[in-house]
Amino acid sequence: MLHTVSGPGSAGHVGSTAAAPLVAYRIMLRARLLDDKFAALSRAGKIHGGVFLGRGQEALSVAVGVSLDKSDVFAPLIRDAAGRLAFGEPLIDAVRTYLGSALGPMRGRDGNVHRGYPREGLLPMISHLGAMVSVVNGVLFARRMKGITGCVGVACLGEGATSTGAFHEALNQAAVEKLPLILVVANNQFAYSTPNSRQFACASLADKAVGYGVESHSVDGTDFAGCLETLSSAVNRARTGHGPQLVVANLLRLCGHGEHDDAHYIPTEIKNSPLGRDCLKVAEKFLLEHNYVGADMFIGWRNEAIREIEAAVAQVLREAAPDPFAEEWTAISSKYLMEGHAS
Amino acid sequence: MSITYLEAIREAQAHALRDDPRVFIYGQDVGAFGGAFKATKNLAREFPGRVLDSPISEDAMVGLAVGAAIEGLRPIIEMQFADFSTVGFNQIVNQAATLFWRTQVSCPITVRLPFGGTSGSGPFHSQSLEAIYAHYPGLIVLTPATVEDAYSMLLAAVAIDDPVIFCEHKLLYYHLKSEKLPSEALPVGKARIAREGRDLTIVTYSAMVHEALAAAAELATEGWEIEVVDLRSIKPLDTDTVIASVARTGRLLCVGEAWPWGGVTAEVVARVTAEGYGLLDAPPQRLNAKDTPVPYHPNLWAAHRPTSRSVAAAARNLLRT
Ligand SMILES: Cc1ncc(C[n+]2csc(CCOP(=O)(O)OP(=O)(O)O)c2C)c(N)n1
Numbered sequence: 001m002l003h004t005v006s007g008p009g010s011a012g013h014v015g016s017t018a019a020a021p022l023v024a025y026r027i028m029l030r031a032r033l034l035d036d037k038f039a040a041l042s043r044a045g046k047i048h049g050g051v052f053l054g055r056g057q058e059a060l061s062v063a064v065g066v067s068l069d070k071s072d073v074f075a076p077l078i079r080d081a082a083g084r085l086a087f088g089e090p091l092i093d094a095v096r097t098y099l100g101s102a103l104g105p106m107r108g109r110d111g112n113v114h115r116g117y118p119r120e121g122l123l124p125m126i127s128h129l130g131a132m133v134s135v136v137n138g139v140l141f142a143r144r145m146k147g148i149t150g151c152v153g154v155a156c157l158g159e160g161a162t163s164t165g166a167f168h169e170a171l172n173q174a175a176v177e178k179l180p181l182i183l184v185v186a187n188n189q190f191a192y193s194t195p196n197s198r199q200f201a202c203a204s205l206a207d208k209a210v211g212y213g214v215e216s217h218s219v220d221g222t223d224f225a226g227c228l229e230t231l232s233s234a235v236n237r238a239r240t241g242h243g244p245q246l247v248v249a250n251l252l253r254l255c256g257h258g259e260h261d262d263a264h265y266i267p268t269e270i271k272n273s274p275l276g277r278d279c280l281k282v283a284e285k286f287l288l289e290h291n292y293v294g295a296d297m298f299i300g301w302r303n304e305a306i307r308e309i310e311a312a313v314a315q316v317l318r319e320a321a322p323d324p325f326a327e328e329w330t331a332i333s334s335k336y337l338m339e340g341h342a343s
Numbered sequence: 344m345s346i347t348y349l350e351a352i353r354e355a356q357a358h359a360l361r362d363d364p365r366v367f368i369y370g371q372d373v374g375a376f377g378g379a380f381k382a383t384k385n386l387a388r389e390f391p392g393r394v395l396d397s398p399i400s401e402d403a404m405v406g407l408a409v410g411a412a413i414e415g416l417r418p419i420i421e422m423q424f425a426d427f428s429t430v431g432f433n434q435i436v437n438q439a440a441t442l443f444w445r446t447q448v449s450c451p452i453t454v455r456l457p458f459g460g461t462s463g464s465g466p467f468h469s470q471s472l473e474a475i476y477a478h479y480p481g482l483i484v485l486t487p488a489t490v491e492d493a494y495s496m497l498l499a500a501v502a503i504d505d506p507v508i509f510c511e512h513k514l515l516y517y518h519l520k521s522e523k524l525p526s527e528a529l530p531v532g533k534a535r536i537a538r539e540g541r542d543l544t545i546v547t548y549s550a551m552v553h554e555a556l557a558a559a560a561e562l563a564t565e566g567w568e569i570e571v572v573d574l575r576s577i578k579p580l581d582t583d584t585v586i587a588s589v590a591r592t593g594r595l596l597c598v599g600e601a602w603p604w605g606g607v608t609a610e611v612v613a614r615v616t617a618e619g620y621g622l623l624d625a626p627p628q629r630l631n632a633k634d635t636p637v638p639y640h641p642n643l644w645a646a647h648r649p650t651s652r653s654v655a656a657a658a659r660n661l662l663r664t
Contacts (some may be wrong), residue, residue: 110445118413118448126437134403135438138410138418145367145392145416166433169400173407176398331440331481332505333449337532339579 002215002237003206009225009286022292024066024086024228025283028058029298030305031082032280034091035255037309038098042259046317047098049111054079056222056254057186059279062086063227064154064184067235073139073153075123075132078113079186079253080156089115089122092312101319108322121153130157130166133183137170140179152180152238160191162205171244175212180238182245184231186221188253189275193265206248214244221251222275224283252276346524349516351490352382352455354524355497356419360390363417366501367393369404370421370455379423380457380516401431408452409438417451417501425458425510426470439506440481449504453497459512459550459600462644466636469644471599473549474606476508477578483507484577485531488552490521492575495528503531510577512550519553534581536588540568543594543658546585546611548574551598557651562658569658577607585611586619593624594661598649603631625664630657 035053042051054061057079065086068074074087085091096104097115105115106124116124121139125132136153143151161167162185174181185205189196202208209216215237219230227249234245252275256263270276287293330338346354359366368383374396377384387394397404401422408418422428428435435454442450460469477484483505487493493511500507529535537552538559545555552573559569572588574580589595595615597608608629615627630649638644649657 106445114445116446118442118446123410123413124446126441128433128437131402131406131433131438134400134406134434135410135413137403138407138412139414140410141407142411142414142416145411146414165430166402166406169398169403170406173398173400173403331444332483333443333447334483334503334505337483337503337505337579340582 001210001213002242003209004216004230004233005218006220006226006230008220009223009227009229020066021225021228021287024062025224025287026301026305027065027086028062028082028280028283029301030091030308031058031062031085033302033305034081034094034309037313039259041098041313048100051098051259052078052113052257053255053259054081056252056279057188058082059224059227059283060184060186060221060249060251061156063231064156066228067231068152068154071121072151073121073123073136075125075136075153075155077125077132077156077158079158083156084122087122091308092316095312095316096319099316100321101316102322103319128166129161130164130170133157133167133170133181134173136181137174137177137179140181141177150239152182152235154182154184154235156184156186158191159185159187159196159205160194160199162208163199171212171214171246174244175214178243180243182234182238182247184247185249187248187250189270190253190266192257192261204248206246209246212244212246214246215242216246216248218248218250220274221249222277222279222282224279224286250275251279254278345520345522346490347517348490348493348511348519349380349382351494351521351524352497352511353384353386355494356383357386357389359419359498359501360386360393363501365415365417366419367395367411367416368419368421369395369397369408371397371399371423373421378421380513382421382455382457401427402434405431405434405452405454406438408454409434409442409450412450412452413448417453419453419455419501421455422457424468425456425472426467428454428456428472435476435482435506435508436479440479443505444481450506451504453500453507453509455509455511457513458510459514460637460644460648461514462641463639464637465639469637471510471601471632473508473510473577474601477607481506482578483531484510485575486510486549486577487575488515488537488549488573490519491525491528494524496531496575499528499531510549514550529575532576532579532581534575534584535573536570536584537573538569538571540570541592542567542569543596543662544570544572544585544588544592545596545598545654545658546572546574546588547598548577548607549600551600551649554649554651554654555598558654558658561651561655567658567662574607580610580614582614582618586615586622589615589619590622593622595623595627596630596654596658596661597627598630598654600632600648603629603634606631625661628657628661630654
């Protein structure tokens with residue numbers, strides 16, 4: 001059974017084409033700037049409810065997204081703005097969902113990071129941690145039953161979610177069914193405020209793979225190239241029939257749990273440790289050192305992304321809010337079975 | 344030839360598997376073994392690859408069903424006992440029940456709950472959980488009381504585009520028999536007048552329909568004509584049929600095997616009181632199980648749940664007021 005621990009990523013093995021790291025970097029940058037915009041909108045009181053950012057986790061998240069094909073299945077979690085963009089979610093979807101536009105995929109019925117298109121393989125998370133994994137299993141199971149081959153599914157989680165019963169049930173289920181599931185755990189050291197010492201007692205979360213009989217991959221989640229390499233190989237293993245893959249990335253979230261949280265509980269020593277490196281800076285350094293790009297390109301890309309984000313926000317701020325009088329106020333699709341409709 | 348309530352459930356699943364390639368069954372021991380109650384007997388052999396054993400993981404069983412439904416399939420999940428569905432509760436009420444409302448993608452899954460008390464089963468193999476599921480928006484909750492309904496409503500459940508909680512009563516599995524399977528049925532969501540009467544209405548569902556009918560027969564010997572309404576479906580609840588019955592009789596007794604706090608009987612009383620207050624000649628009454636876990640010993644069990652005797656006694660009291 002394969003259990004890999006990646007050292008620093010190298011050039012050459014990152015992605016399928018020479019341009020892949022550049023594509024990935026530009027998506028990370030857009031995700032970072034989009035998150036920054038949500039933080040600003042939140043401070044300005046323009047967003048109802050929570051704001052959850054993926055700052056510091058973009059390398060891992062984008063690596064997931066760029067490793068997948070459009071026909072795969074993806075269940076992102078709260079810190080996956082980069083992975084979503086890479087998988088093909090339109091940037092405006094995030095803006096519409098955060099601002100509650102009636103034109104967004106959730107039409108104001110659900111907000112912030114709860115968004116997606118189930119039929120297109122982008123599963124909209126429910127809040128209950130661990131609950132999306134078995135749903136990914138179900139999509140993969142059904143596709144196999146229908147004779148569709150070659151696709152994989154990713155479920156993203158934080159290390160806190162590995163303590164849920166749902167995580168255990170679903171990873172075991174995927175292993176029993178030998179499904180092409182890649183379970184990506186972002187071990188960012190804290191689940192809200194709870195440190196790893198109060199969350200689990202194994203030396204590494206990747207050790208859990210042995211107990212489930214699945215393959216595992218550990219990677220430094222701040223290492224851009226390492227994440228691209230690891231995710232690409234984990235996805236490839238799943239796609240070529242090696243069953244579920246557990247990927248554990250060690251990193252730190254460089255923000256609060258949500259924008260309401262100042263993360264005062266994260267000790268300075270951890271922030272100053274290698275775990276606290278900013279993966280975006282690491283990516284830039286990597287691209288420069290390996291001559292993918294000159295430093296002058298970064299500012300242009302940044303400005304382009306800012307223009308795109310500002311345009312999306314300006315557009316969505318003009319869009320209609322959901323109208324309570326136009327709502328059907330029913331949760332079922334079989335209208336003939338609505339309460340009060342018996343005849 | 345006669346067919347039992349349990350066989351009707353098996354036949355309905357065979358029928359669904361035969362007619363619709365999108366249907367599959369997933370649950371503990373449902374494969375070669377045929378299920379703890381034999382509700383899937385021989386189905387794995389007749390429909391290879393479509394009747395599958397699951398690990399003991401109720402949460403993941405329902406989660407998998409939701410994913411399969413997103414992909415256009417129509418899973419039937421067998422909970423070994425309704426009591427264990429609480430382990431899959433989150434996926435039922437938060438994942439399955441919210442999917443359509445959030446995304447406009449419907450979630451056609453059927454979750455079969457073998458439920459209700461049988462003597463000797465005790466606190467964890469006897470529960471009646473219909474009211475808890477009915478409380479959540481986004482779910483349909485069915486409670487067939489007859490062999491015919493067990494068959495036709497399970498077929499209907501699989502065809503419904505929303506998640507259905509199918510509550511099949513274990514006490515009826517072997518005892519309840521019918522000559523043949525029905526070719527037509529009342530629509531889901533419509534209650535049935537199981538016995539006509541003009542002095543008092545008993546509204547009930549599932550196994551308690553039979554206790555109510557026995558009570559009505561006993562009261563008939565005393566000169567009372569009791570109407571028995573079988574709800575068939577808890578959600579949607581056919582308030583119209585209930586109120587029309589109360590309009591005829593002026594008296595309402597609601598009987599349920601579930602616990603007394605809240606629940607279906609309370610819901611029916613609330614609706615009749617709000618919408619048909621002027622039709623009532625006496626305060627509406629409820630009869631439920633006692634507010635304790637379901638006891639193991641037959642003496643205790645028989646006293647815990649409503650029976651034809653306690654139903655008849657409650658009806659007599661109400662007829663005197
Ligand atoms: C089942 C469940 N319990 C509690 C919560 C509340 N909650 C939301 S996020 C969170 C911390 C999650 O930590 P982790 O899984 O490590 O992900 P991270 O936020 O670090 O990315 C908690 C406790 C929840 N959403 N679901």
